[in-house]
Amino acid sequence: MIASVDLIEVVLALCLVTAALFCLFDRHLLRACSFFVAFTLCMALAWLTLAAPWLALMEGIIGALLTTPCFFYALGVFTPASEKLPSHDHFKEPLSRGVMRTLLALAWCLMVGAVVRFIFPAMVYSPTEHPLLLAGVVMVAAAMGAFAWHRHLVRRLLAFNVLGSGVFLLLAGLAGTDPQGQALITTALVVAWLGSLLGALVIRRLYRLEGENALLGSRGLKETRQ
């Protein structure tokens, strides 16, 4: 019985990580967003395995039904073809900046690592027994990396959502899925959805006002205006 749970968890964890990586590093934006749907469904299953059906429901509703449409809206899927965002993000960060940002991201990961390290004996679900938590750590690291390397706003918003999910998994591992933990995660899910909604609205408006380059941050905006 235990072995079977483990096997399911291992498969789930692998699915989660794969979906997360595709979602983060695919330059085709529409495909990346589609992977996000798969990712949220995996997350919902993960909550089920961690014995939190309520969270699984919330993840399904908020993640798959509410957050993903925000991304598709931002990409302009529901609008006429002329207002669609370009399907690929071709931007490449200069190496020096990339290294600096990676270092910052690493610092953040180190802090997370320290958390896991210090709290190790007290964790409700130990990472050695629960590969899902390891998947959470990998997701956090990958999302931080993506955050550091990408400037396209849609991809950053995606990275934030993946990062959030990784943090929720860690939270569940640290604190367990008692009512208080579930309440925290539910709130965080709602916040993530609202943030994504707001972000999607801003992305649409920015694209309409200033065009493609504006989505690459303030330097992109300057390039557009020159």
Add this chain to the structure above:
Amino acid sequence: MNWRFGLTGSTFDPLMTSHWALAAALLLPLVFGALAAIFPPRRMWPVALACAVILTAGIFLLIDTRQAGVLRWQWEFSGIGVALRLNGVSMLLLLLTQWLGAAAALYTPGLLRISDPERFARWLWPLMGAVISALSLAWVATDLLTLYIALETMGLAAVAMLLLSGQADALLAGMRYLLLTLVGSLAYLLGVALILGYWGRLDLAGLAEVVEPGPVAWVAAALMGAGLALKAALFPLHAWLSPVHSSAWTPVSALHAGLVVKASLFVLLELWSILLFETFWAPRVIAWMGMLAVVWGGLIAWRAESLKTLVASSTVAQLGYLMVVFPLLLGPDISPLARALAWDGFWLQLMGHALAKAAMFMAAGNLILATGEKTLEGLAGTSRRLPLSLLVFGVASVTLMGLPPSAGFTAKWLLLQSMVISGQWWAVAALLVGTLLTAAYIFRFFRYSFMETAPRHRYQPLAPGMDVIALGLALAAFALGLLAHFPLDLLHGGSA
């Protein structure tokens, strides 16, 4: 330290009126905001009516708090505890929020009437209501979950409010802020997870009893601190502040710079007073950052070309004053007298700055609205043509400079005294240099405004009351200097 935040100490059962007053204070802004989205008010009187109800609730709470010292509420819903408290500090901040919120709300109809009505204008009301409700909740909440909800609601509503004006630069800056604040809140969440996992509880009063210093407390404090510092625009995480404000609507700026950034700071102090009390390094690092903030913010404001950038950058410097006080409030080996002085000075500075900054944003908004010019040079010669707006700006800036008899001065006096007693000479230097830098950038603007050679513009007349509201706020900040006894009395009385 915890007794200062009303986490421990004797309690009384709140009266029936207190329950209703609390519910009104927390919920009515939201309700009225939603109503105003459906029926946008065109005149001042419906807004005034709504504000009056909320302010009355505040007065009721004030009376009860004065009698009881600390009011406390606790509920439990299926294993999730919610704890609220109302003591001197939170009462003071609640009142500040209500009055400042009322001023911003009263200012809005006039603004919307004379500036061309935007598509999104009606959304301003519910967002403003949400911000005020969330702020009120942040002051009174004493468990990490409620605090999290309050902070996130406030943060998201504030971003949305700042983005309403819809200029590309502001959108970009706002988007950056949004992403950063969301990541910041994840850091906060991890910190909470750590606390929940290790100590198994989220209520601050309980945590204050069980927390002992150690790596867990430090890491949790660092994670939460990083997240909150980002939201509070503490140096060096301030870069998003001035671009966001440069095109935001005036009442939004006033609320945001006056209160929203302060809420994160308040929560930061409250949490650290539990997790990091009497540690040496953490508050010290904040204080060093604060010194840099005072200098850097001052220099940025000094170089600023547009008036709004000047006002927004000065917020960075003014928050620096508050950061410099951290070692006095949290550090080890501080005498009780010095700590009490620093405590008083901290809140007085916070209140003075909130009022003065709101007044200043309104005055700046009035000047810009009336002239149509955003730059300092464009505003040359305003002393002759718009004396009242300029006077408001002047009165508010006296508080920011910390010159007597304003609240800024009395606060600075208390802080200086505390720093001298505990021998923190670097902090003294930061405060004094900050005064000079503030004067430098403020009078740079006044220099332009006194020019007589400037060309004459055609002026857009302001709606009645716009200047008067700003003047009221500025005078309140001014009068708080000599009448500081009353708020500080409440501050002490509530925590006794």
Add this chain to the structure above:
Amino acid sequence: MNAAWLPLTALAASLLAAVIIFSLPEEARRVRTSVNLTAAVIKISLVALMVKRITNGDEAVFSFQVVGNIDFVLRADALGVMFAGLSSVLWLCTTVYAIGYLEGTANRKRFFGFFSLCVASTLGIALAGNLFTFLIFYEMLTLSTYPLVVHSGTDKALNAGRIYLRYTLTAGVVLLFGVVLLYSLTGDHSFASERGLGDYLDDHRVLLTLIFALLVGGFAVKAAMVPLHGWLPRAMVAPAPVSALLHAVAVVKAGAFGILRIIYDLYGIELSVELGVTTALAVASCITIIYGSMRAIAQQELKPRLAFSTISQVSYVILGVSLFGPFGTIGALAHLLHQGLMKVTLFFCAGIYAEELGIHRIDEMDGAGKRMPLTSLAFTIGAFGMIGLPPVAGFITKWYLGIGAIQADMYWVVAVLVASSTLNAIYFLPIVHRLWFRVGPAHGHGHWPDEQRLGRLETHGWLLWPAVFTAAISLAAGLFAGLPFSPLDWATRVAVGEYLP
């Protein structure tokens, strides 16, 4: 019986005047003028009432708690009322003069509003009962004079304003630091308390000296002591009534008065001597006296010459303070009043010459005595007073200062006094000579730079009468110095209070 309302009402008279003036429209010239004059007259009568109460030995203290251990205190004591009297009398004169001077120019509402605020601040400084209150009004004075200095809005005025702020605000910060240090050491220390800071001498000698240096350093900027005087000559771009008020009573005197308060009412004269700070102060003031006079000689324009003369003259007050002994004190206090009266006369006259005849340079003044006899007579009285010729008031102070120096065994001070009087004569007598004995446009040779016919008399009456009035008082203060309530009599009363508690 305590009359708390008295100092408060006196302060409110000017403050309310400022508020009313700000709320009136720019065009309401008549109402503004009457508000101004009424407030000034009310204030003079209130100060007179204070004088009466003090002679009867009654108290007039207003105080309330600001925070914890700090009070806001207004107290009418003999020294304070002396300064308050000067401020209120000169406010009336200067207001009358300013109304005439600014006739028909722009921004008069702003000018008179800040003018009233400025005077309110000086009154607050005079009546402040502790250092905290003093600091409040001292900084208020800085802020309210800035708009007056930059009133004309020209580049030159704006630059002068910037330099003025640079000096005074830095000084304000230094002062604030000193005051906070002192409060941290001793707690709230009323000016009225009999005990000085002597209790702290044994343990905190260095700290006390440091605090003294910070406080006096902060005040010395406004008192324009060398080398902190740089703002004063530049601030000459302000309109003549502002210069007159700045030099005679408001800014410069506020600094000197601050030093008086520190030495007499805070540290106590014995402690100051014990710390050795008075000698340093005496040397600094002597340097200022000589330096100011030398620079005044080099000036070719009238107002800068008067400005440098102020730098030199105000330091007489500080010199008198730093001489240990009642005569030095009497000299210092009397000079505080006398110099104010005489200097305000001189600036009034300089303003009249500039307005009526367009005279700015000294070599344009030839024969102006024939064209404007009353103005020139007033100017001559002021100049003689400055030199210290009897029977004008200036003579009395120099005499007392000399006696004070001899009593304190500081004979070099007498040499400085003699040297300074000679220098004063060198830069004032040529002007007087030009006024009366040189042949100029009034005798048909050449013409005035820019002649206006402002009034039926030699100039506008609102300009002329204040100058004549203040000249008359300076003469009377010298002639009737022995009568009760003369400046000398009141100064003696204060000095006796200091030395014979």
